[in-house]
Amino acid sequence: MTRILDPNDKYFIDNPARVKAIQAEMQKRGIDVYLGSRIRTMSFVLDTFCPWRSYLIIPAAGQPTFFTFVVDALRVGDETWLDGDHVRAYGPMGGMDQVSAITDFIKDELGIQKGRLGYEDGISTYTAEGNLSHWEYTHFKDALPGFEWINSHDIVDALSLIKDKGTIERFRTASLIVDEGHKAARAALENGGYKGMTETVIAGIAALAMRKAGSVSEWNFAGLNEISSGFRTGLGACTPPTTKEIMAGEPLMLDFHAMFKLALGDHSHNYLIGPATKRQRWHADNFVAIIQKVIDNYRAGTTPGTLAALMMDFAEARGCGDFIQPACEHGIGLFGDEWRIGSIVNPDLPYWTDQDHVYSENEMVVCAMQYAAPEENIGFRYENDIVIVKGGCEVLSKYPLGIEEIS
Amino acid sequence: MSDLHAYLSTSWRDEALKRLQTELTPDKMNNVTTSMSNIYKNCPGGAEMFLFVECKEGKVTRVETGVGEPPQGEFRIIGNYETFAKISRAELGAQKALMTGKLKLKGNLAKALKLAAVSDRLNKVLAKIPTQY
Numbered sequence: 001m002t003r004i005l006d007p008n009d010k011y012f013i014d015n016p017a018r019v020k021a022i023q024a025e026m027q028k029r030g031i032d033v034y035l036g037s038r039i040r041t042m043s044f045v046l047d048t049f050c051p052w053r054s055y056l057i058i059p060a061a062g063q064p065t066f067f068t069f070v071v072d073a074l075r076v077g078d079e080t081w082l083d084g085d086h087v088r089a090y091g092p093m094g095g096m097d098q099v100s101a102i103t104d105f106i107k108d109e110l111g112i113q114k115g116r117l118g119y120e121d122g123i124s125t126y127t128a129e130g131n132l133s134h135w136e137y138t139h140f141k142d143a144l145p146g147f148e149w150i151n152s153h154d155i156v157d158a159l160s161l162i163k164d165k166g167t168i169e170r171f172r173t174a175s176l177i178v179d180e181g182h183k184a185a186r187a188a189l190e191n192g193g194y195k196g197m198t199e200t201v202i203a204g205i206a207a208l209a210m211r212k213a214g215s216v217s218e219w220n221f222a223g224l225n226e227i228s229s230g231f232r233t234g235l236g237a238c239t240p241p242t243t244k245e246i247m248a249g250e251p252l253m254l255d256f257h258a259m260f261k262l263a264l265g266d267h268s269h270n271y272l273i274g275p276a277t278k279r280q281r282w283h284a285d286n287f288v289a290i291i292q293k294v295i296d297n298y299r300a301g302t303t304p305g306t307l308a309a310l311m312m313d314f315a316e317a318r319g320c321g322d323f324i325q326p327a328c329e330h331g332i333g334l335f336g337d338e339w340r341i342g343s344i345v346n347p348d349l350p351y352w353t354d355q356d357h358v359y360s361e362n363e364m365v366v367c368a369m370q371y372a373a374p375e376e377n378i379g380f381r382y383e384n385d386i387v388i389v390k391g392g393c394e395v396l397s398k399y400p401l402g403i404e405e406i407s
Numbered sequence: 408m409s410d411l412h413a414y415l416s417t418s419w420r421d422e423a424l425k426r427l428q429t430e431l432t433p434d435k436m437n438n439v440t441t442s443m444s445n446i447y448k449n450c451p452g453g454a455e456m457f458l459f460v461e462c463k464e465g466k467v468t469r470v471e472t473g474v475g476e477p478p479q480g481e482f483r484i485i486g487n488y489e490t491f492a493k494i495s496r497a498e499l500g501a502q503k504a505l506m507t508g509k510l511k512l513k514g515n516l517a518k519a520l521k522l523a524a525v526s527d528r529l530n531k532v533l534a535k536i537p538t539q540y
Binding site for chain 1: 505508510515516517520
């Protein structure tokens with residue numbers, strides 16, 4: 001059953017308008033048909049979870065047509081706003097493999113035999129980005145000999161940069177769901193509850209609380225809910241939970257992820273499991289002060305480079321510059337859009353954040369900071385979805401900032 | 408052998424329509440409305456032939472055979488005459504023929520899969536027609 005879009009829904013996204021905006025940009029660039037392959041493109045246009053390799057064919061006018069692996073086509077058709085004729089499948093059958101199904105569709109159903117075809121290429125730190133592979137590119141191109149291929153991913157990147165009201169509302173809800181995970185974790189850890197508890201268990205306790213609150217996925221590709229304790233807190237910014245037990249006298253980092261209508265809640269909170277040493281407290285106080293400093297300085301008009309420099313200067317003044325990683329955010333959007341800031345391909349360091357990117361109102365980032373002193377077996381992480389506003393930013397997780405000592 | 412129908416001939420077509428209408432009730436056809444053309448390449452004599460079947464609300468309403476371009480249908484299945492003949496003689500499963508690329512499907516696969524069982528029922532009726540290939 002195709003989903004009916006309701007403009008009165010607080011989470012409403014005008015997906016047909018998004019398609020028209022893409023088509024307007026295609027027209028400006030003389031692109032006759034767009035072949036999307038990235039997860040972020042599917043999320044942006046279909047507003048549906050599309051985990052299997054999928055393709056979106058956007059013609060110059062009218063509805064796009066979506067192709068996904070046959071096992072998932074009916075579910076996507078049930079959840080998206082596109083009608084049944086525009087949700088298709090590919091599969092292991094003659095004429096229905098990815099290349100045949102899509103190129104036949106372009107030639108036979110859209111009736112386009114030659115022209116300019118936009119596609120999505122690039123490189124990403126995010127494994128599941130979904131750029132067209134060399135094999136796909138080569139074989140699609142062979143099957144569409146009359147086409148000039150134009151890398152056009154920046155069309156969707158630019159249009160998805162500034163978030164609309166419904167998208168921001170979804171992120172607000174996703175972030176409040178993450179807070180429920182943190183509340184449940186706090187309750188489970190305190191009064192000696194942490195004793196004998198492993199990183200995997202606290203990850204699961206938070207996951208259950210978030211699911212009860214409406215999350216559909218611990219969406220993060222780097223370990224779902226990421227947990228580190230003790231020496232592992234100093235190992236960097238990817239810590240899938242292990243069976244290591246949470247121990248007295250150690251730091252604990254909880255990085256929880258909730259997904260609500262494809263919006264990605266992401267908030268990290270840290271603890272010191274008592275008794276904490278003065279040195280541990282010093283590190284913790286440094287980190288909290290640095291976070292506050294950075295948050296206080298987000299606003300429309302500033303740049304990632306400005307914020308990183310400000311953060312490093314502040315850390316240096318506190319005597320902890322050696323422990324802070326020199327960046328303070330990553331990009332965020334609907335599921336699949338999780339890495340670089342901005343939409344322009346940075347010419348100096350392609351597909352990395354342009355440090356001179358100027359933030360605009362209603363742009364979103366994950367404020368993300370990592371503090372690590374591995375030789376002291378301590379580190380902390382902060383992540384929080386934020387919306388850039390004119391004179392500052394809106395921090396979406398409302399869980400109180402701080403590094404508590406609990407026992 | 409006089410009661411054998413030449414494959415895809417007008418007498419085979421009439422027999423097919425009669426049997427499909429008699430043996431497949433709308434219930435058995437899941438009350439579907441759809442249409443499908445089989446395109447036979449490399450037929451004896453070199454021609455390209457077709458078999459077109461149309462169902463409305465589960466009732467088989469039309470069977471056409473002929474040479475050249477078939478009527479417009481929701482699905483097209485393209486393959487060699489010999490492949491279709493093997494399927495009709497139950498020497499090759501239709502699914503296997505599709506999964507190995509011996510047959511090529513054109514149309515909405517998600518919809519086609521919903522019709523897989525119906526298509527099997529239809530093929531089984533056609534396979535029972537005394538046929539001269």
